[in-house]
Amino acid sequence: MDVLSDLLQRAQANDALVRQIIARGPWSVTYADVPSLSVVATLGGSACLRLDDGVPRDLAAGDIALITGVGSYTIADDPATPAYYVIRGGQKYTIDGDPVEGREYLAPRTYGDGLPGATTMVRGAYELRGDVGRRLLALLPPLAVVSATPQTRPALDLLTVEVAREEPGQDAVLRRLLDFVLVLALRAWCASPEAKLPSWYQALTAPGVGDALRFIHEDPAHRWSVAELAAKVGLSRATFAARFTKLVGQPPLTYLTAWRMSLAADLLRTTTATIATVAHQVGYEDPFAFSVAFKRTHHQSPTTWRNQEGSVGRHGGA
Template sequence: MDVLSDLLHRARARNTQIRQLIHRPPWSMTFAEAPPLTVVAALGGHASVRLDDDPEVAPVRLAAGDVALISGIDRYTISDAPDTPPQVVVRGGRKQVIDSGTAARQSLAPRTYGDGLPGATTLLRGAYELRGDVGERLLETLPRLAVVPTEPRTRAALDLLAAEVAREEPGQDAVLNRLLDLLLVLALRAWCARPQAELPSWYRALATPAVGEALRMLHEDPAHRWTVAELAARVGQSRAAFAARFTGVVGEPPLTYLTGWRMALAADLLRDTEETVAAVARAVGYADAFAFSVAFKRARGVSPSGWRRKDGQDGGSGQEG
């Protein structure tokens, strides 16, 4: 499993939400306390996306078939035009109507809301509630705002998602979640394939011979007692050449990356399971619980037991319901 696939698999929470929104202009919705990662796509009509947390980023326009990825933003607005005042604020899953003259939004079908009137814009919005430290690592790899113009592969995935979102059949949530993942990955690929793209380090790493393979091995078996020499031998390079190449592409040496990945996995195991500290240590590659505790405290500033107590006092994973 490659790095992006592994991060998506481990970071995805169960309460992913997918909604179809149908609004006739003028309309505007602000999402406050927004989820960490959102996929917005225009099925018909057009829309404007504005990052309220980052006014230096100009609003972007979505035409039919375009996909926007929004990550690491606490507040953003989707509207028919950049200057349309917010009519509704969504916070914690609840809507607050600001404009009393706003037309009533009603449920039109499963997961489908709006006015359903002629001339309306139809949007798909998929929100990911990412969990824990692995979720944070995933967000670090993503752009804050990326717009992917319509193209054949993303359009095909979008059409499949649009065909399923208003249905209510056995296994529907599983189908929708997998289609949303497909759209996300295809959109990221398309965004990174642009000639002018400034590629994130994870994408450069996956596409770099030897480095991408080494990352795959580290993610597939983080508990293995990896050495730089073994990684280099497995990818067919000298130790020095491999270490230099890995560090140059990823931005940190192989074993530093491995330690960071292990600590992220451990933090989430401590948060989400009742495994003992010794069991968590073994799961992430430490035979000695004491050595693990020292490494964890160095990385997180608190012991594994202290981390678990602190997380419990903070109310679990901190996800919104």
Template sequence: MDVLSDLLHRARARNAQIRQLIQRPPWSMTFADAPPLTVVATLGGHAAVRLDDDPQTAPALLATGDIALISGTHQYTIADAPGTPPQVLIRDGRKHVIDSGTAAWQNLAPRTYGDGLSGATTLLRGAYELCGDVGERLLGLLPPLAVVPAGPRSRAALELLAAEVAQEEPGQDAVLNRLLDVVLVLALRAWCARPQAEPPSWYRALATPVVGDALRMLHEDPAHRWTVAELAARVGQSRATFAARFTGVVGEPPLTYLTGWRMTLAADLLRDTEETVAAVARGVGYEDAFAFSVAFKRARGVSPSDWRRNVRSGWQVGS
């Protein structure tokens, strides 16, 4: 499994929620308690996206086929135009009408609402709940608001997703989630491929011969007792040449990258499971729980047990 696929697989905490809006302008929806990552695509008409708690980020305008990726914000608004006053607030999954003059949005089909009339904007929205530290690494690819212009490959995926979203057949959720993943990956690729993009060094390294292969091996089996010599042998280079090339592309030596990835996985295991510290240590490649605890404290500033206690206490306070 390649590195981006590994991150997407590990970061998915629960199924994405997918909804379709078919509504004539003017319309406006504000989403409070925003999820970590939202995918918005305009299938027909146009839309505007505004981050309500980030005045430094300018509103984005979406034409037909454009995709917006929204992350790192608590509240955002999607409307037919930047100046449309707020009409509806979505909080905790419930709709609250702000403008009493707003026409009622009806359920038109499964996962589809609006008025469905001629001249309507058609919009798809998929909300991801991402998991823990792996999710944070994935979100590191993006600014708070990224807009990917329409393209032939994403357009085909969006058309297929739109055709499925209003259906109600066996296995529908599985189909929709996989199609949304396709849209997300295409959008991430397109965003990171822009000349002015500044993706993390590990992402740029994925397309680099030798280094990309090494990263794939580290992610496929992070618990393996890797050495620089073994990695170099597997990619067909000398130890010194491989180490220098990996460090130059990724920005850190191979085993330093591996340790960071292991600590990311360990943090999520401590957060999400009841495994003992010793079991977590073995799961990420440490036979010695003490050595793991030292490495974890060096990376996170606290011991594994204290980190687990602190993060779970924080969940309870915020719940």
């Protein structure tokens, strides 16, 4: 499995939400208390999106916006349209804070007015938690806009059809389609000149180094050595170590340890496995050696980390 796929698989929560909006201007919706990652796409018509800083970004048909690390954002038909409604905690309020009873549902997961000339948008939300989630979110700025491409448009069209259906297994279908759209948008963003990517991502396509990263992610519990990784990618030990360190920003075994500690932190946070079991799952036969490495990375023992973070993870906190 390639590294980006590994991050996506490990980081995603199971409570992804997909909703569709079909509305004719003027309209404006502010989303407050937003999750760690939102995917907003304009399917027909046009819209604008602005974050907390108030700077609007136009979205044409087929554009996809990825939003991370913000407290709120607003979607509207036009930058000049004043705020109308706020969605907070799943409840709709007026801008003055009064609850709005009921919504105009046009179909399952679809609301708005559906009048001629309306803009159609789809919004997906993920709550990515833990160390692995943070690694994935580090690929993105607060707002990344991906322009429509021949690759993304068919995926959005399919998501549009499915979001308004109600059949057995529909939630699973929508989750996988949203994942598909997210992967396409991430890949397009990371290939754009605007992206400022971490060193490890830039190294994924480098000869030898990219393969070594894939080996580490495929089997993080393996007792990797620099010599073994170098042999598997067809380089001398010295050449491989120097190239990996230059491109990734860390020596191979330092990267391996950091990745193991990220996995361990999430296991401690979300499971009841013993410390010894977690240690074994991330490549440590000796729980004491694992505890030393974990404390060096997280500045807490595994037990203390679990006591402070584990209940948060099991109850859905950020």
